[in-house]
Amino acid sequence: xxxxxxxxxxxxxxxxxxxxxxxxKNEIAPYADEISVDALGNLIAHKKGSGKKIMLAAHMDEIxxxxxxxxxxxxxxxxxxxxxxxxxxINRQVRFExxxxxxxxxxxxxxxxxKQAKLFIDIGAKSREEAExxxxxxxxxxxxxxxxxxxxxxxxxxxxxxxxxxxLIKAAQEINSSNDIYYVFTTQEEIGLRGAKTAAFAxxxxxxxxxxxxMTGDTPESDKMAVTLGGGVAIKVMDGSIITNSxxxxxxxxxxxxxxxxxEVLIDGGTDGGTIHTSRGGVMTxxxxxxxxxxxxxxxxxxxxxxxxxxxxxxxxCEEV
Amino acid sequence: xxxxxxxxxxxxxxxxxxxxxxxSDLIQELFQKHCDKVQKDALGNIIGxxxxxxxxxxxxxxxxxxxxxxxxxxxxxxxxxLLFTPIGGTDVKILPGCEVTVFGKKPLYGVIGAKPPHLQxxxxxxxxxxTDMAIDTGVLNIEDYVRVGDVAVYNSGFKALxxxxxxxxxxDDRAGIAVLxxxxxxxxxxxxxxxxxxxxAVQEELGLRGAKTAGFNxxxxxxxxxxxxxxxxxxxxxxxSFELGKGPTICMSPSLSKELxxxxxxxxxxxxxxxxxxxxxxxxxxxxxxxxxxxxxxKSALVSVPLRYxxxxxxxxxxxxxxxxxxxxxxFAEGGTFNA
Numbered sequence: 001x002x003x004x005x006x007x008x009x010x011x012x013x014x015x016x017x018x019x020x021x022x023x024x025k026n027e028i029a030p031y032a033d034e035i036s037v038d039a040l041g042n043l044i045a046h047k048k049g050s051g052k053k054i055m056l057a058a059h060m061d062e063i064x065x066x067x068x069x070x071x072x073x074x075x076x077x078x079x080x081x082x083x084x085x086x087x088x089x090i091n092r093q094v095r096f097e098x099x100x101x102x103x104x105x106x107x108x109x110x111x112x113x114x115k116q117a118k119l120f121i122d123i124g125a126k127s128r129e130e131a132e133x134x135x136x137x138x139x140x141x142x143x144x145x146x147x148x149x150x151x152x153x154x155x156x157x158x159x160x161x162x163x164x165x166x167x168l169i170k171a172a173q174e175i176n177s178s179n180d181i182y183y184v185f186t187t188q189e190e191i192g193l194r195g196a197k198t199a200a201f202a203x204x205x206x207x208x209x210x211x212x213x214x215m216t217g218d219t220p221e222s223d224k225m226a227v228t229l230g231g232g233v234a235i236k237v238m239d240g241s242i243i244t245n246s247x248x249x250x251x252x253x254x255x256x257x258x259x260x261x262x263x264e265v266l267i268d269g270g271t272d273g274g275t276i277h278t279s280r281g282g283v284m285t286x287x288x289x290x291x292x293x294x295x296x297x298x299x300x301x302x303x304x305x306x307x308x309x310x311x312x313x314x315x316x317x318c319e320e321v
Numbered sequence: 322x323x324x325x326x327x328x329x330x331x332x333x334x335x336x337x338x339x340x341x342x343x344x345s346d347l348i349q350e351l352f353q354k355h356c357d358k359v360q361k362d363a364l365g366n367i368i369g370x371x372x373x374x375x376x377x378x379x380x381x382x383x384x385x386x387x388x389x390x391x392x393x394x395x396x397x398x399x400x401x402x403l404l405f406t407p408i409g410g411t412d413v414k415i416l417p418g419c420e421v422t423v424f425g426k427k428p429l430y431g432v433i434g435a436k437p438p439h440l441q442x443x444x445x446x447x448x449x450x451x452t453d454m455a456i457d458t459g460v461l462n463i464e465d466y467v468r469v470g471d472v473a474v475y476n477s478g479f480k481a482l483x484x485x486x487x488x489x490x491x492x493d494d495r496a497g498i499a500v501l502x503x504x505x506x507x508x509x510x511x512x513x514x515x516x517x518x519x520x521x522a523v524q525e526e527l528g529l530r531g532a533k534t535a536g537f538n539x540x541x542x543x544x545x546x547x548x549x550x551x552x553x554x555x556x557x558x559x560x561x562s563f564e565l566g567k568g569p570t571i572c573m574s575p576s577l578s579k580e581l582x583x584x585x586x587x588x589x590x591x592x593x594x595x596x597x598x599x600x601x602x603x604x605x606x607x608x609x610x611x612x613x614x615x616x617x618x619x620k621s622a623l624v625s626v627p628l629r630y631x632x633x634x635x636x637x638x639x640x641x642x643x644x645x646x647x648x649x650x651x652x653f654a655e656g657g658t659f660n661a
Binding site (some may be wrong): 122148223224225226237243244245246249262263264265277278279280281282283284 | 338339340342362363364366393394395396397404408452468469470524527530533534537538606
């Protein structure tokens with residue numbers, strides 16, 4: 001879990017994934033023949049083989065808070081980078097890439113419908129000048145949280161999708177296959193599946209698999225969804241960005257025999273597979289999801305057994321699909 | 322084939338977006354009768370090719386989509402109730418009372434149920450959501466037959482109204498597919514001005530996904546999309562809806578090629594084929610939008626059959642409009658006034 005902890009705690013909002021990328025590069029290097037970084041910042045680790053060209057994608061970026069304005073008293077206004085409801089940020093600590101820390105607050109007592117425009121970040125500055133010496137408009141903060149284990153579950157910020165990155169790294173360590181495999185750690189997923197789009201264009205894979213987190217429907221009064229935490233690795237059928245390839249889906253169900261798995265229909269949201277499957281003339285694409293509670297909050301929670309099963313299924317996919 | 326018969330046949334197989342195999346198998350078979358080469362791409366688009374035999378001929382792609390609206394199973398409740406969410410843009414108010422087939426291990430007949438009006442609180446019917454309904458098949462051990470991710474479709478098949486008016490659940494866009502197939506028959510043995518690619522595209526209702534990869538695969542010089550548009554009904558406004566039986570619409574839009582559009586219009590006028598002008602100020606919401614930017618770009622046009630009650634289980638069209646669209650397309654492919 002040490003690796004997952006390091007990945008989750010790393011700074012990496014959409015468009016500024018450098019710190020996460022460096023960590024992953026070190027971890028994946030021993031299992032790749034070639035490593036490159038493309039123009040959008042995607043990390044592409046290629047394990048050469050004579051078989052099928054398979055692209056595995058997990059996004060590195062996390063939700064962030066981007067400074068839009070600094071006022072006279074040194075308070076910062078900010079925009080959401082990715083889907084970040086105000087209720088998830090209020091009274092949270094945040095951290096910028098350069099180490100500057102701050103807290104998020106709401107103007108007055110909270111209303112029934114919270115407004116993004118009424119949120120601000122306090123970085124301890126006493127004036128505009130002081131604040132401007134610490135951060136600039138356009139700088140991006142991420143929320144701060146601890147990595148905590150709770151029985152079989154672990155919780156932290158950025159589990160979406162460092163859990164997927166972790167699963168891909170762990171699978172790479174175990175995969176023994178003659179297929180031509182590209183481990184792609186993508187950028188800018190949270191703002192519209194953008195890194196995966198250019199990576200898929202460059203790689204032109206025969207098959208692709210996106211590895212990401214998904215929601216669950218098993219907490220008190222949650223929206224109905226058939227995925228449960230600890231219920232096994234989820235095989236994606238549909239989300240807002242893709243209907244997965246039916247052949248790959250059937251094959252993945254066969255490959256999942258003996259390990260707990262569940263089928264996932266996510267009504268909203270998307271994954272890298274969304275832009276991969278419509279790349280160029282089309283790519284047969286599947287999805288593996290790690291069930292996650294409280295998505296996009298600092299308490300994103302996954303189950304260690306689901307994670308283990310996801311790694312097993314990724315490995316089987318690469319070796320036997 | 323006679324248009325009425327063709328429309329009936331095309332509405333028999335089901336093809337919910339992402340599960341188009343049974344309809345695409347039929348289209349593949351029908352394309353093979355007329356095309357030199359037919360292929361299925363990675364997303365399931367069926368693409369047929371008819372060479373003109375001319376040297377350096379330009380490529381003309383003509384597409385229509387084969388997918389239709391439907392439902393996908395999201396979960397199961399006690400007593401066998403199936404929870405679902407719509408695939409594609411569905412007005413969920415029309416769902417209670419619909420008969421459906423659920424494609425599980427075997428096809429199951431079911432009905433969509435919701436709370437009776439007596440038990441609804443004031444205004445509840447106006448806020449009706451898909452999560453307030455379930456499919457009832459009567460099967461108690463439903464998990465033995467159906468899994469999360471299986472799809473369901475409406476049972477309403479082809480029905481003849483009076484005269485040239487007909488009704489079915491999936492005229493959007495099997496009407497376009499009918500034009501495409503009749504066009505293939507009409508150009509048989511004729512001299513063509515273009516190398517022709519016909520495309521039956523998948524997943525249009527989910528965001529023009531199939532057209533994007535088909536457009537990339539064909540990389541055409543020109544494309545014509547065949548789809549449906551809003552037909553005038555009892556409560557239509559003057560603009561933005563089109564009379565049934567007065568010809569297909571030819572769309573004018575900043576995103577479409579003026580050159581290509583004008584050429585279709587002049588052919589229709591010259592041959593005295595009825596048509597109607599349609600204006601879309603931005604995106605057309607059709608495959609034309611995706612095809613024109615799929616590769617390095619192409620000139621696109623859009624021809625649509627007016628359709629009443631779009632995205633319902635009882636879409637109504639007039640057969641004459643399908644035939645007139647076919648005629649315009651055929652004269653265009655033969656050269657017409659267009660200088661390719």
